[in-house]
Amino acid sequence: MEHSLILITTIAAGFGLALMLGFIAEKLRVPALVGYLLAGIAIGPYTPGFVADTQIASELAEIGVMLLMFGVGLHFSLGDLLAVKRIAVPGAIVQMTVATVLGMMLAASWGWDMPAGLVLGLSLSCASTVVLLKALEARGLLETMNGRIAVGWLIVEDLVTVLILVLLPSFAHLLGDSGESSADTTVSLWQTVAYTLLQVSVFIALMLIVGRRLLPWLLWHVAETGSRELFTLAVVAFAISIAYGAAELFGVSFALGAFFAGMVMRESKFSQRAAEESLPLRDAFAVLFFVSVGMLFDPFVLIKEPLHVLGVAAIIIVGKSIAALSLVLVFRYPLNTALVVAASLGQIGEFSFILAGLGLSLNLLPAEGMSLVLAGALISIAFNPIAFAVITPVSGLITRYSEFARRLATRDDPYAELPMSTERKYLEKQVVIVGYGQVGKRIARVLSQRDIPYIVVDQIRERVQDLRNQELAAVSGDASEPSVLIQAHIAEASMLVVAVPDPINVRQMVKTARTLNPDIEVVIRTNNEDESELLRSDNLGTVFYGKEELAKNMTQHVLKRFDREITEK
Numbered sequence: 001m002e003h004s005l006i007l008i009t010t011i012a013a014g015f016g017l018a019l020m021l022g023f024i025a026e027k028l029r030v031p032a033l034v035g036y037l038l039a040g041i042a043i044g045p046y047t048p049g050f051v052a053d054t055q056i057a058s059e060l061a062e063i064g065v066m067l068l069m070f071g072v073g074l075h076f077s078l079g080d081l082l083a084v085k086r087i088a089v090p091g092a093i094v095q096m097t098v099a100t101v102l103g104m105m106l107a108a109s110w111g112w113d114m115p116a117g118l119v120l121g122l123s124l125s126c127a128s129t130v131v132l133l134k135a136l137e138a139r140g141l142l143e144t145m146n147g148r149i150a151v152g153w154l155i156v157e158d159l160v161t162v163l164i165l166v167l168l169p170s171f172a173h174l175l176g177d178s179g180e181s182s183a184d185t186t187v188s189l190w191q192t193v194a195y196t197l198l199q200v201s202v203f204i205a206l207m208l209i210v211g212r213r214l215l216p217w218l219l220w221h222v223a224e225t226g227s228r229e230l231f232t233l234a235v236v237a238f239a240i241s242i243a244y245g246a247a248e249l250f251g252v253s254f255a256l257g258a259f260f261a262g263m264v265m266r267e268s269k270f271s272q273r274a275a276e277e278s279l280p281l282r283d284a285f286a287v288l289f290f291v292s293v294g295m296l297f298d299p300f301v302l303i304k305e306p307l308h309v310l311g312v313a314a315i316i317i318v319g320k321s322i323a324a325l326s327l328v329l330v331f332r333y334p335l336n337t338a339l340v341v342a343a344s345l346g347q348i349g350e351f352s353f354i355l356a357g358l359g360l361s362l363n364l365l366p367a368e369g370m371s372l373v374l375a376g377a378l379i380s381i382a383f384n385p386i387a388f389a390v391i392t393p394v395s396g397l398i399t400r401y402s403e404f405a406r407r408l409a410t411r412d413d414p415y416a417e418l419p420m421s422t423e424r425k426y427l428e429k430q431v432v433i434v435g436y437g438q439v440g441k442r443i444a445r446v447l448s449q450r451d452i453p454y455i456v457v458d459q460i461r462e463r464v465q466d467l468r469n470q471e472l473a474a475v476s477g478d479a480s481e482p483s484v485l486i487q488a489h490i491a492e493a494s495m496l497v498v499a500v501p502d503p504i505n506v507r508q509m510v511k512t513a514r515t516l517n518p519d520i521e522v523v524i525r526t527n528n529e530d531e532s533e534l535l536r537s538d539n540l541g542t543v544f545y546g547k548e549e550l551a552k553n554m555t556q557h558v559l560k561r562f563d564r565e566i567t568e569k
Helices: 002-027 033-040 054-075 079-081 085-109 116-127 129-138 145-176 182-223 228-250 256-266 271-294 304-328 335-345 349-359 367-389 391-401 403-409 438-449 459-467 480-485 506-516 529-537 549-569
Strands: 432-436 453-459 472-474 494-497 523-526 541-543
Touching: 002 033, 002 271, 033 367, 054 085, 054 228, 054 256, 054 271, 054 349, 054 480, 085 145, 085 182, 085 459, 085 549, 116 145, 116 228, 116 304, 116 349, 116 367, 129 145, 129 335, 129 367, 129 549, 145 182, 145 256, 145 335, 145 349, 182 228, 182 256, 228 256, 228 271, 304 335, 304 367, 335 367, 335 391, 349 367, 367 391, 432 438, 438 453, 438 506, 438 549, 453 459, 459 472, 480 506, 494 506, 494 549, 523 529, 523 549, 529 541, 541 549
Parallel strands: 432 453, 432 494, 453 472, 494 523, 523 541
Antiparallel strands: none
16 A cells, blocks of 8 residues: 555646646746656755655656657658658757757866766757747748758658667676776677667567558457547557667567557557657656656756866757757758757757667766756747747848848758759749648649650759759749749649648648749648638639549649649640
């Protein structure tokens, strides 16, 4: 009974304080995550008053980690990553390297050894998925080019961090050694690393070959019962059971097991429902995870080592942001894109806590290091809304006084205009396809087979670059801006196909298109039933709603127009 009461009091105190402080944080326009961490500090062993059971809190935190990583896996899109891979992959790796080196240099200046500095630097190098997605959603940036670059960048960081979580225990012996290890010890270490990678590879292969077929099949049969609670139970059971099985059978971390469980379940047509049904439980245990992390924070580090805290915060907010800003500009993106990406990644969160916690358990990171990581997280997360808020004024200020900044803000995008060598057939009676995702790609493929000319407009420059390499007509930019549609020669086009579900900008696209070409036929895609009714009532064009068979139905509609023209001729 006593153990039950300890569990209940820990959960009750954690949830109650997290609710109160999270509410206050949101009212102050600070992410609620800050409130959850403060709740953990309040019931932790370093502050007076009630102290929750740290052992139970750590086990609850493990469940929180599993469900957090399961959610990341459910939303992991290889297609989104590949779309921005040319900037996201090198950008994330270079930025993580810069932050890690800065962290190691800072730790060395304090007299810490190399392993402690390495773990500290790695912990400061990875941004928070939770903070980033919420920040982008709140500002309507998630579906923009800037948002996709930031999310793709973060996905690469997550994948690299997962790899570090897998390999760090194997390297712990070498990192903790005094440097006098024998050749036999080194050979033994690399054998351990090789065996660990073999175990991970076997687990990943099983999940991708067997799991991606078995889990969706099982979920489909559970869904057939019509029981909502059984479906939710199945989703959670899959996530936690696979994470536990991966750890027990393959020596894989709970985090990696849960991540692959979510990634495989994404293959099911019920993935959207799985995400929605499991969201309340994932959110609840995520709160307990952040509370348990806060319990590890010693607030007296702010008094004892204020310069250490400022150094850590400077690396996260200034060092990482400058690295990201510079890298985006090197890849010839506009200044605004660089500022958005820099603001997005100038914070740390859940992966940093997991890494620091692992370093602590392996005796690589001192307890002070965990407190410094937590202090850096609290400061950077609280500062993050300010970073987004100052993007516009800062951009305006530096472009006003700097000619170089003005060139960066207005730099020419080599893919924003059609080449002068573009054939005439693409410039009149063509189809303008906005968005080259799954739907747009299918429509374009069928039009190519029928030898019907088209021009693709897409915000993701890498897609446009690939199309240009295939000698296809494509323009980079936001189709809601008149200049972009003008570059696509909308005035001479026969049809505008909006293949992206963009309720915010679609009206502006259609308005611009009909101003330049009153007779143009418009076909629109939407994923929202209410939005589809509004678009139809506004007479914006032929609207297609839904997910199943959407690409097929839109393609058939587009082809009917041209088949009719051929028949009339």
